Structure formats: C-alpha cells, structure tokens
Amino acid sequence: xxxxxxxVARFVDDLLHGRRPHRFxxxxxxxxxxxxAAGLSAARVGADVPDKAALDRIHQHIAEAxxxxxxxxxxxxxxxxxxxxxxAAAAVVIGVGLDEVVRSGQQSGAAGSTATLLxxxxxxxxxxxxxxxxxxxAMLVSTASLDAVIVNDGGTITAVSGVCTxxxxxxxxxxxxxxxxxxxxQTAFSWSxxxxxxxxxxxxxxLPLIPSRVxxxxxxxxxx
Amino acid sequence: xxxxxxxSGPDPEQPGEPEPATYPDWESVYQDNVVGIYQLVFRKxxxxxxxxxxxxxxxxxxxKTLRLPAPVPVVRAYLVxxxxxxxxxxxxxxxxxxxxxxEIEQLPIEIVANPDAVDRAQRLLGLLPDQFRNILxxxxxxxxxxxxxxxxxxxxxxxxxxxxxxxxxKAAQLEREVLR
Numbered sequence: 596x597x598x599x600x601x602x603v604a605r606f607v608d609d610l611l612h613g614r615r616p617h618r619f620x621x622x623x624x625x626x627x628x629x630x631x632a633a634g635l636s637a638a639r640v641g642a643d644v645p646d647k648a649a650l651d652r653i654h655q656h657i658a659e660a661x662x663x664x665x666x667x668x669x670x671x672x673x674x675x676x677x678x679x680x681x682x683a684a685a686a687v688v689i690g691v692g693l694d695e696v697v698r699s700g701q702q703s704g705a706a707g708s709t710a711t712l713l714x715x716x717x718x719x720x721x722x723x724x725x726x727x728x729x730x731x732x733a734m735l736v737s738t739a740s741l742d743a744v745i746v747n748d749g750g751t752i753t754a755v756s757g758v759c760t761x762x763x764x765x766x767x768x769x770x771x772x773x774x775x776x777x778x779x780x781q782t783a784f785s786w787s788x789x790x791x792x793x794x795x796x797x798x799x800x801x802l803p804l805i806p807s808r809v810x811x812x813x814x815x816x817x818x819x
Numbered sequence: 820x821x822x823x824x825x826x827s828g829p830d831p832e833q834p835g836e837p838e839p840a841t842y843p844d845w846e847s848v849y850q851d852n853v854v855g856i857y858q859l860v861f862r863k864x865x866x867x868x869x870x871x872x873x874x875x876x877x878x879x880x881x882x883k884t885l886r887l888p889a890p891v892p893v894v895r896a897y898l899v900x901x902x903x904x905x906x907x908x909x910x911x912x913x914x915x916x917x918x919x920x921x922e923i924e925q926l927p928i929e930i931v932a933n934p935d936a937v938d939r940a941q942r943l944l945g946l947l948p949d950q951f952r953n954i955l956x957x958x959x960x961x962x963x964x965x966x967x968x969x970x971x972x973x974x975x976x977x978x979x980x981x982x983x984x985x986x987x988x989k990a991a992q993l994e995r996e997v998l999r
Binding site for chain 1: 826840841842843844845847850853854855857858861862863864867868869870871872874875878879882883888893910913914915916917919922937939940941945954958959960962965977979981983984985987988990991995
C-alpha cells in the first residue's frame, strides 16, 4: 500500500506542478487512482485551457504533415481543382478538354460569365423522371461523373453544376428562395448558376450550366 | 469575419456565421475542434504536455484518414473514436494499465467546448467521506503540497500519501458507480 501511495503521490505531484508525469508500470489500483487524479487535475479552474503556443505547435505540425501528403495526390483532388480554377476546372474533373468544350455563355452574371459544360465524348443520359421535379423545385442528382442540380422553373427544365465553385461542397436547393446554398460558407447561387452572395475574400465563379432536355418523361443531361 | 457580399437576388438569412454543416478542409476541422479535443484529452491525462501530444495525434490521424469535405457529425464522431484509441494506447504504453485503457475505450466521452469538469469534481468530492474529501480538496483545489496537507490534517506525510491514494481510489469508484 505504501509503495502504491508513494508512486501515485509522485504522479499527482507531477500533475499539480504542470510536469509530464514519469512513466512506470502501474497496478490496477494505482491506475484507477491516477485516472481519478487526472480528472481532478482537469477540474482546477483554467487548468484545461490550452495555451496559444501549444495550439500553434499543433497547427504547424498538422500543416507540415498534410502539405506533404497533399503534394502527392493534389492532381487527383477534385476539391483542389475546383478551388484552383472554379468553373473551368469543373470541366477537367469530368475529363474533357478545356479549349474545345467549355464555351462561355452569352449571359453575364454579376460575378462574371457563365460557362457551359459540353464534353466531346458526352451523351444524353437520363438522371431523373421529370415528375420527380415539380415546377418551382430544384433537385440535386449525382452521377458517376458529376453532381448536378436540376431546376424546374415554371415548367422549364435546366441544370447547373451541383458543387460550389469555391471549395467543391455539394449545394443544397432552397426552393422557397429559388436559390442553391453552399453549406460550407455563406454563399448562394441562383437557379441559373449566378452568385447571389458570398462571405469569402474573392467572389466565386458562377456555376457552370449543364445541357439538359426532357425526353420521354426523363430529364437527360449531356454528360460523360 | 469576412464581410458578406450581396450581389443580387433574395436577401440572405442574416445570422451570425452559422455552424457549417460540412467541413470543407482540414483548417476548418482544426479551428472548430482543437480546443474541444485538447480538453477532452486533458480530462483523461491531467497534464498539458501529454494533452498537447495526444490532441495532436488525434487530429493528425483523423485528418490523414478522412476525406474532406465531410459532414460535421461524421468528422466529430471520428475524432472522438480516435481520441479514445489514442488515450487507451497512452495508458497501456506508459503505465501498462490495461483495465484503465479498456475502460477509456468504453467511455461515452464527447467533445464539449466548455465541460462541467469543475461542477463534476465538486459533486464527486461532496460524495466522499470527510477525510478523503479534505485531502483531495487541499491537494487539487488549494494546491497544498503533501507536507502542507499533512500538517493541516495533523497526520504524517506518509499517512497523507496513503490517505490521498485511498481517497483517489474511492473517487474513482464513486465516479464509476454514481456519476456515470
């Protein structure tokens, strides 16, 4: 009992003096007492508040480690592409050549032009029944090659990319306000893909349009 | 906070910045969770040096494993799961404490930015017999050394250490049986 009491007392002293405790092989009873001591140590007012230097060290170590791994797979990262080049990069994600297939539309949004994704190896592919999207609604669909939002605006079907051009987060349709919200930052797009508002340092690109049509009751998108 | 720029269309909701439903990148995971994870870990190790190492290990493993963007609840659940494993490993590796480690792996611990650790400790101390409560209050809440606590309680230093050990074991038992 005395040896255990002495070992635990040394452990408690280390905690109360802010030292890293010495390591030793503890009995079950000692470990039980030490765990209770750790809890009581944390209950001292302010004891468990990390100092800024500690947080800075953690941040720096993580940044260094992740930058190394990011360098390896940066070319494969869909989010990195989207972040780097906005709408134009979205075309790269679905495997199409920029020069030939991304054509700037005539419509010009407040934040710039709106591109249309036209993959040269694309095809009309059904993605939803038109009855799934009543007038005044938008619906997010996902295919193997992309996420898109299909919009039924008073019976007219259109489609835009379903990922935010800032960081690639999936957009959430907000039918009541006829807009598409990005859940990651306070950014929203209109049904036609134009940026409505954003809380970012730079204005993000408008959403690219995706060619769409209704065929035999199916909404089809021209995609790979 | 970055200013909200309104270009056109309906008014955005006017909130403070809402909690993001999705973490877009590692930086957002870090900013939102580093303090909570540190405190969670601190409550199980009781000292800043180990808490810093284990919080970093928890975040590092999570961020290297999870693909982002990812939903907030998914990331937090993974962080807690990882913290449990990291803590259990700490107790096994440094103190050969298999039972304590196993117990940590079963605990319903969670990330709480402002835990009620002080209230909880007060409740725990209140459940202890007087002699046990006195030694733990003197040591942990008033910062007495073993010698000072022994003088205050009128016992030898050696007896004060034994009393502290028995009081901590009783506290552990009460925590298991009553407070959890």
